[in-house]
Amino acid sequence: MHPIRFLPLLLALLAPALPALAQPAAPPAPAPAAAPPPDLPAWDRLTPAQRESLIAPMRDRWNNAPPLQRQRMLQHGQRWQAMSPEEREKARRGLRRFEHMTPEQREQARALFGQMRGMSPPQRDELRERWERMTPDERRDWVRDNPPPAKPR
Template identity: 75%
Template structure:
């Protein structure tokens, strides 16, 4: 969230200082050193504060992001936005379902989604207890 706020503030300041009617922002190579530093500093701080396993995950995410198509990136943004707007209980359920679905085939994932949709709240709680979240990074 801090990174998003920093980026939003930078974009507003860049468009305000551009003086042009078109608020198009420059390519990376045309950013000033101060603008680049404002973009990079939050990521550097997160990297430096992270333990090695979390750094590895950050690097893998960056590499995966680079390999995604624009459409895949947009889907990822929408998913993140949807997750951010969930209640804490919904987030915990989403984490558990995601962890469980990781090793499944598409057909198995579809079957689990259908089963989940037909469960009562009590059945979902029982399922969550039987399928605890493992090997996911700590919540921020």
């Protein structure tokens, strides 16, 4: 039998599907939301290579730091370990906020923090309220008169 003889049969079988084939293509489905990061194992379950990739930058930083900076790094690590999860989250939020500040805002934050460091909680609250009432020019003058502490080396 010649293949052309099958054409009517083939068309008869495909006829119900032809209108659907003539329809414009459906719009593409929206891209799925970004997949959540994979569950990563606890430290004890990391491979030695994974641990090394995490520790290496800190090792280099430690080895290149002068003794006083090493002392501060160790103190910071010990302080972090002593923090509650809520305190750690508060510190992370503060760091994110600091990273988005302008250089002038950072200098002001350092100056305020430096002044508040030795104050009692009521004194800190009073300074914070006074700061919020200051104009930008008054804040610049205040920072000039109360510069941030020198950065440790």
